[in-house]
Amino acid sequence: MTVEPILEVKDLRIQFKTPQGIAEVVNGVNLSIAPGRVHGLVGESGSGKSVTARAVLGILPRNALHKREGSVRFAGEEILGLSEDEMRKRIRGRRIAMVFQDPMTALNPVMRVGKQIVLPMRRHLGINGKEAKARAIDLLGQVGIPDPEEKFKVYPHQLSGGQRQRIMIALALSCDPELLIADEPTTALDVTVQAQILDLFDKLRRERNLAVLLVSHDLSLIAERCDEVSVMYAGRVVETGSAISTFEAPQHPYTKALEEARPSLENPPHTVLRTIPGRPPQLTDLPHGCSFANRCPRMTELCLDVDPPLEPGPAGRPVACHHPVAGPDEPLGVSVTAAKERIS
Amino acid sequence: MSFTTKTTSQRTVVPGSPPIGGRGLLGRSRKGVPPWAVTISVGWLVLLMAGALLLPVLPLPDPSRSDYAAIMAPMFSPGHILGTDEVGRDILARLLSGAQVSLFVGVASIALAVVLGAPMGILAGYFGGWANRFIVAGLDIVLSFPNLVALIALSLFLGPGLWTIVVGIGIIASAPVARVARSATLTFVNRDFVTAARGMGFGHARIIVREILPNVVVPVLAYAIVVIAVAIVAEASLSFLGLGIQPPDASWGSMMGTGRAKLTQAPHIVLLPAFTMALSILAINFLAEHFAKRFDIKESAL
Numbered sequence: 252m253t254v255e256p257i258l259e260v261k262d263l264r265i266q267f268k269t270p271q272g273i274a275e276v277v278n279g280v281n282l283s284i285a286p287g288r289v290h291g292l293v294g295e296s297g298s299g300k301s302v303t304a305r306a307v308l309g310i311l312p313r314n315a316l317h318k319r320e321g322s323v324r325f326a327g328e329e330i331l332g333l334s335e336d337e338m339r340k341r342i343r344g345r346r347i348a349m350v351f352q353d354p355m356t357a358l359n360p361v362m363r364v365g366k367q368i369v370l371p372m373r374r375h376l377g378i379n380g381k382e383a384k385a386r387a388i389d390l391l392g393q394v395g396i397p398d399p400e401e402k403f404k405v406y407p408h409q410l411s412g413g414q415r416q417r418i419m420i421a422l423a424l425s426c427d428p429e430l431l432i433a434d435e436p437t438t439a440l441d442v443t444v445q446a447q448i449l450d451l452f453d454k455l456r457r458e459r460n461l462a463v464l465l466v467s468h469d470l471s472l473i474a475e476r477c478d479e480v481s482v483m484y485a486g487r488v489v490e491t492g493s494a495i496s497t498f499e500a501p502q503h504p505y506t507k508a509l510e511e512a513r514p515s516l517e518n519p520p521h522t523v524l525r526t527i528p529g530r531p532p533q534l535t536d537l538p539h540g541c542s543f544a545n546r547c548p549r550m551t552e553l554c555l556d557v558d559p560p561l562e563p564g565p566a567g568r569p570v571a572c573h574h575p576v577a578g579p580d581e582p583l584g585v586s587v588t589a590a591k592e593r594i595s
Numbered sequence: 596m597s598f599t600t601k602t603t604s605q606r607t608v609v610p611g612s613p614p615i616g617g618r619g620l621l622g623r624s625r626k627g628v629p630p631w632a633v634t635i636s637v638g639w640l641v642l643l644m645a646g647a648l649l650l651p652v653l654p655l656p657d658p659s660r661s662d663y664a665a666i667m668a669p670m671f672s673p674g675h676i677l678g679t680d681e682v683g684r685d686i687l688a689r690l691l692s693g694a695q696v697s698l699f700v701g702v703a704s705i706a707l708a709v710v711l712g713a714p715m716g717i718l719a720g721y722f723g724g725w726a727n728r729f730i731v732a733g734l735d736i737v738l739s740f741p742n743l744v745a746l747i748a749l750s751l752f753l754g755p756g757l758w759t760i761v762v763g764i765g766i767i768a769s770a771p772v773a774r775v776a777r778s779a780t781l782t783f784v785n786r787d788f789v790t791a792a793r794g795m796g797f798g799h800a801r802i803i804v805r806e807i808l809p810n811v812v813v814p815v816l817a818y819a820i821v822v823i824a825v826a827i828v829a830e831a832s833l834s835f836l837g838l839g840i841q842p843p844d845a846s847w848g849s850m851m852g853t854g855r856a857k858l859t860q861a862p863h864i865v866l867l868p869a870f871t872m873a874l875s876i877l878a879i880n881f882l883a884e885h886f887a888k889r890f891d892i893k894e895s896a897l
Contacts, residue, residue, distance in 0.1 A: 344795030357787035
């Protein structure tokens with residue numbers, strides 16, 4: 252199946268100005284999402300996943316440097332270089348919409364929710380207030396809000412977290428976008444509501460052939476709900492491929508370590524949780540070679556010198572590692588200290 | 596006298612923080628202003644406003660006319676319920692006439708301060724960078740001026756009068772108002788709903804008007820109420836020095852200023868306007884604190 256991807260990100264680089272210097276937050280990210288597919292972007296805090304997602308929409312915070320390298324192609328059109336005005340009129344909210352992590356803060360507390368949904372439609376679709384209201388109420392019904400007519404008139408604080416997230420989704424879908432970016436959409440919700448919201452995404456994706464970029468740090472969620480996945484570390488995609496094979500047979504030591512760090516119901520009680528030693532590198536001072544090297548039990552001198560490119564690994568999926576894990580049963584390695592001793 | 600008073604609240608809204616216990620005038624902290632004090636404050640201010648507005652139709656002597664038969668009449672004299680001043684003018688009529696001045700100065704100068712200050716603060720907070728530095732530097736210059744000296748200089752330059760006072764206080768008070776607006780804007784500008792509005796394709800003007808402004812209005816108005824009290828004191832200070840409202844028009848400050856020569860013979864000439872003013876300031880501060888408290892509770896629940 253070779254469907255034309257709706258979104259194709261190539262070698263995206265984004266830098267931020269910080270008091271500590273220039274932080275290289277995104278270092279050459281590649282992504283591609285086909286219509287009707289869910290692509291997961293997973294990684295720990297600060298790995299650049301949210302920034303990548305926001306860069307697609309061009310809504311980076313103020314301290315992002317204007318020099319943005321790489322390419323973001325949306326429906327065949329390069330949108331990274333588009334002017335603010337063009338982005339506002341044609342892309343943001345209209346063709347690409349975003350759902351934020353915390354529905355408590357992502358809705359304007361002093362505006363009725365109905366109005367928040369109506370305004371973008373009036374702007375982008377040029378329909379009058381009455382039509383927009385009818386559409387909004389219909390949307391509220393579609394996202395599973397009971398009594399849409401009533402809820403149209405309430406303020407965000409009168410709703411529960413799950414309902415607010417449904418409102419956010421209705422808002423994002425209001426102008427019938429082709430790509431939905433969901434930045435940790437369920438992190439602020441409890442587990443049962445999380446499942447409902449993800450089911451809702453599934454349903455909408457099938458009904459509207461919507462492409463979804465799902466950003467999360469939750470491996471189980473990504474494994475369960477995504478078609479493809481990209482694992483990010485220190486601003487780079489270190490491994491990418493179908494979600495099932497990525498988590499069943501991780502190639503990158505980082506993916507493997509993440510996988511092993513997951514608590515499992517099959518473990519006996521009081522099993523010590525595996526962790527990844529060390530900390531992610533300072534983005535203002537990235538190491539010369541592989542950025543995962545100083546936490547990696549498979550590290551060699553090569554890793555410290557040369558940053559590995561993203562190339563097909565032993566399982567056929569692209570991986571950025573000099574010493575990828577060959578199969579699901581191959582152990583990760585002894586310890587980072589042992590690896591460091593081996594080198595010196 | 597300073598416009599950067601912190602009598603009640605220059606509080607900024609930190610999301611998720613517990614409600615800040617406002618330090619009230621009487622040192623009560625957590626509970627806010629007791630309801631009876633709010634009632635009395637509202638009652639007093641309503642009475643004062645009604646008196647000021649109804650002065651022309653009330654059966655009182657003309658506030659500027661001297662009754663030479665009753666100079667320095669004591670309180671509860673026939674025809675002059677609060678007595679007369681050193682030239683025989685009815686004190687109650689002059690207090691109400693002074694209330695007109697004080698309330699007008701308080702409201703008009705703060706309206707001017709909000710109209711000037713709030714947009715500056717919002718722009719500085721929203722755009723940051725160059726605009727922020729420019730505006731903040733300007734505010735610092737205004738704030739570093741000794742307020743009373745600036746007002747005296749202005750009234751010598753423009754000539755003393757009601758509008759000089761309103762404009763002077765309005766300009767000076769716009770600086771702290773702008774600061775409050777800026778800090779409130781900063782707490783909202785990086786909130787997700789503002790980013791979300793950008794993400795939905797809305798431009799700066801629309802985001803400022805629809806997303807930022809309605810959220811910033813509450814703290815700015817809560818602060819503006821406090822500044823009304825300060826503006827009233829400022830007007831009284833200028834008039835006391837003879838640089839504000841000019842005779843024969845009445846102002847609480849000028850009543851005290853001219854009456855103070857007779858303090859030993861007829862203390863009520865000075866004390867009545869002093870009490871009236873003190874009560875009014877207290878009432879305004881109570882109300883300001885009350886509103887600020889309610890606003891805090893609302894904010895933390897959002």
